[in-house]
Amino acid sequence: MNIRIIDNNINIFKYSYDDITSKVVEIKTKLSGRLCIALSLILAIIITFGVGAIITQYNISQDDGYTDGHTTILKVPELLDSLQIAKADGVVVAIHGWVHEDYSNLTHAEATKNLHNAVNTFNKAGLNTAIFVAPYQVSNVSEPSNVIEDVANAGLTIPFDGAILYEYTWEWRNMTHDTDLRYIEAVKKIEEDNPHIIMVHSQDWNVHTKLFLNNYLAKTKNRNILVRMDDIDANTKPEVIQDMAALRKYSSVGEVVLAVIPAMPLVKNDINIDLYIFHVSVNRIMQAYLLFFLVFGTFPLVFFVIWKLITSRFKRESDKQLLKTEIKYPDLLTIIVPAYNEQKSIGRCIESLLNQDYKGAKEIIVVNDGSTDRTAVIASQYPITLLDLKQNVGKASALNEGIKIAKGDIILFSDGDSNMCIDAVSSIMRCFSAHPDADIVTGQVLINKPEKFSFINCCQKIEYHIEQEIVRYLQSLTDEIVVCPGPITAVKRHVCDQIQYTNDTILEDADFSASARESKFMIKLDQYAKIYTNAPETIKQWYKQRTRWWYGNLQVWRIHKKWAITNPWMIYSYLSFVMSLCSLIMILVMPYFLIQYGNIYGFMIKGLICFSILMLINSAMISIFLRHNKMLMLMVVPYMIIYPILKVFVLSYFYVLYITGIGLNIKHGRRHIKAK
Known part of the structure; x- marks a missing residue:
């Protein structure tokens, strides 16, 4: 079959049926081809970066204790054991930031990321908690609204926000004897204050701090005292956790809270290594x-x-x-x-x-x-x-x-x-x-x-x-x-x-x-x-x-x-x-x-x-x-x-x-x- 097409100049072109069919198929193929390119591109993006997301998530879920250039409490099994035992005995374990950062100075994205890392690490450690203790908390002062909102979005609460905190043992880490003037003044001060919340830092825990707290809690007539230890991290010795958990034996103690910092800079040869190269974390580079x-x-x-x-x-x-x-x-x-x-x-x-x-x-x-x-x-x-x-x-x-x-x-x-x-x-x-x-x-x-x-x-x-x-x-x-x-x-x-x-x-x-x-x-x-x-x-x-x-x-x-x-x-x-x-x-x-x-x-x-x-x-x-x-x-x-x-x-x-x-x-x- 031939189709004769005549233009205005009466020139005649002859196209066979097969030629026309071939052209139609060719045009159809080209049009379909453009759609196929777009569809292929979309599917390739979904598959490739979906796999990338799965790999990234796998690495997070299989965390070996190193996250964003820091070591975490997951790398210290002895500390984890003591925290898990204390939690099982009724001690409250709380998140104390990610690396003890000031959340009032963080952007929403930074706060969200750090809180996610902290919660994720706690969950892996078997220390699931909904309690957040803000680093750098000021006694009797509430956290800014943006901090409260970020913490709430992470599924956490701040039960001690705005509370009056009493700390008597700050910088006792270098104390060598209980005849130290600081010790004597602290004994007088705590008896005058009759505090309901006593705060101590893990760095300051020693025999003198332990003696001071035990003596007061044993003889005070106050009840429902909350004893809180801040700044527990991967360097904290398990004995410190055990000593804090033991305070629950006193009738004066209502609750013991351990505020744990999940991450800290890696330590190598006793020197803190800043795992950033040109201000970019090594983890990001990887x-x-x-x-x-x-x-x-x-x-x-x-x-x-x-x-x-x-x-x-x-x-x-x-x-x-x-x-x-x-x-x-x-x-x-x-x-x-x-x-x-x-x-x-x-x-x-x-x-x-x-x-x-x-x-x-x-x-x-x-x-x-x-x-x-x-x-x-x-x-x-x-x-x-x-x-x-x-x-x-x-x-x-x-x-x-x-x-x-x-x-x-x-x-x-x-x-x-x-x-x-x-x-x-x-x-x-x-x-x-x-x-x-x-x-x-x-x-x-x-x-x-x-x-x-x-x-x-x-x-x-x-x-x-x-x-x-x-x-x-x-x-x-x-x-x-x-x-x-x-x-x-x-x-x-x-x-x-x-x-x-x-x-x-x-x-x-x-x-x-x-x-x-x-x-x-x-x-x-x-x-x-x-x-x-x-x-x-x-x-x-x-x-x-x-x-x-x-x-x-x-x-x-x-x-x-x-x-x-x-x-x-x-x-x-x-x-x-x-x-x-x-x-x-x-x-x-x-x-x-x-x-x-x-x-x-x-x-x-x-x-x-x-x-x-x-x-x-x-x-x-x-x-x-x-x-x-x-x-x-x-x-x-x-x-x-x-x-x-x-x-x-x-x-x-x-x-x-x-x-x-x-x-x-x-x-x-x-x-x-x-x-x-």
């Missing part, structure tokens, strides 16, 4: 670590995976139309394969091209880039065109030489170490037919099975799956393909007439792709066109390859910055270098923070738990796309533990060389290149 790795490590992956899963349904509809498309064969297809010292793989590469199920006319050009092995000899044995360059000119120049003699309307580039699936060429031509306005079509690159098992090879396989099935898939949804990989990229002739491969960077395919994007050429991804390539099998080979890839990407960023800063995927790629350097710095300074934290073992346990949870989330996200490969699924966890750290060090190194202008000396083929 929380910043968690937030950093959540935002830049887990969140992007969760977002991408959700986006991929949500859009898969719409993509399947689009793919159905693609697979129904009839291939429109060009007059001639040219396949160009540059090769340098590829004697082990060039034969397999050529055979995979000759055995394609593609029915159209094609020519294969192998450009031998000055190889010193048998590459040219092997290639010459096949029915292809061999362009034998006697000198090694580099891949970019070799490709340009191949383009010069290419006769095809469409040129397909491949690599000598790669082998295409039998239907790859047909699939690419079908994609061109389905998208007549496409100038470039690229496929998926996967890794050949190695000759022998190696961890680095498995890591690369997982990395390729992530790159192909998630990142490049998502780029294709928004027509934002950033790199057209050298092993499988097809371009229309007019693209090569306008853009050439250059030696401006050490990553010619990324540079070519960026130039194409700047020239507004449309790039499509055909996920059904697959090619397998050889991957490095040793760390040394891997590093050499990544030198080209990653440092080359930085060069592409510099040369095409005007375009790159407008492309979200290029920004994301560049930020990976920045974040890697930040991660490395954070890793290197972590030992210093651990030492300052004061509890290395406790922190390492918490850190291990946090790291494990994030690692498992990331592993689960990746495993979704490896479910058909059990071997790779088994390697996901080791991959997540080791490979990102390796990448952080290498990316950071390259980025430092880039931003400092030092650059890299690279041996590429027989050429030595100074990459800036």
Whole structure:
């Protein structure tokens, strides 16, 4: 069925029913895609930061006695035992602030936080209480209304607010004998006052304070006297608590109250350590670590995976139309394969091209880039065109030489170490037919099975799956393909007439792709066109390859910055270098923070738990796309533990060389290149 659409100039365009259906599906997919991005973003935020909140709450609930850079009474089991026994015997245990702070000088947020910490610590200690004794309480003076409100909001009461307090033993901590004039005067004064509330500070408790109180309480005729001890903290000896609890034996005593300070600065070598660096608590710094790795490590992956899963349904509809498309064969297809010292793989590469199920006319050009092995000899044995360059000119120049003699309307580039699936060429031509306005079509690159098992090879396989099935898939949804990989990229002739491969960077395919994007050429991804390539099998080979890839990407960023800063995927790629350097710095300074934290073992346990949870989330996200490969699924966890750290060090190194202008000396083929 054909529909004829006539415009005002009586020009006639013919659209087939399938073309219109394809366009409708494409528009529907794009509209749905925008909604999917928003939904994916929301879900990723909820999941990622929900997990972060759970981890933070877990660390609080599993508090090892260190909170906000302070040690708490939870770290002193002997003191806790004595307080619990005293409470069970009827002694009132009260909260005496968090670190004995003046609540009248705190903001609402600060007061709320400190009260929360105090109540939380008391509950963990089994000292649940609703009583609050204000630090710095002034006798016969009520607390400000804001303090009363903050305390009430925390579920606490201030029963002694505005009470008349009598203290006779202040600064008795240095008293050495009961003949001290202060002792004698205190005996006279307490008998004159007949107090109903007697206050004593834990610091002043000694044999003389104990004797003074016991003597008075034993002989006084007063009843219902309230005896209160303030400033009990982690340094208070259990015997002091026991002595205070024993005062209940006197008939004159109505109630004994112990006002406990839950937290205090850590003590190391008898020196109080201020756990603040540049006025920021170490605990906050550690929380910043968690937030950093959540935002830049887990969140992007969760977002991408959700986006991929949500859009898969719409993509399947689009793919159905693609697979129904009839291939429109060009007059001639040219396949160009540059090769340098590829004697082990060039034969397999050529055979995979000759055995394609593609029915159209094609020519294969192998450009031998000055190889010193048998590459040219092997290639010459096949029915292809061999362009034998006697000198090694580099891949970019070799490709340009191949383009010069290419006769095809469409040129397909491949690599000598790669082998295409039998239907790859047909699939690419079908994609061109389905998208007549496409100038470039690229496929998926996967890794050949190695000759022998190696961890680095498995890591690369997982990395390729992530790159192909998630990142490049998502780029294709928004027509934002950033790199057209050298092993499988097809371009229309007019693209090569306008853009050439250059030696401006050490990553010619990324540079070519960026130039194409700047020239507004449309790039499509055909996920059904697959090619397998050889991957490095040793760390040394891997590093050499990544030198080209990653440092080359930085060069592409510099040369095409005007375009790159407008492309979200290029920004994301560049930020990976920045974040890697930040991660490395954070890793290197972590030992210093651990030492300052004061509890290395406790922190390492918490850190291990946090790291494990994030690692498992990331592993689960990746495993979704490896479910058909059990071997790779088994390697996901080791991959997540080791490979990102390796990448952080290498990316950071390259980025430092880039931003400092030092650059890299690279041996590429027989050429030595100074990459800036």
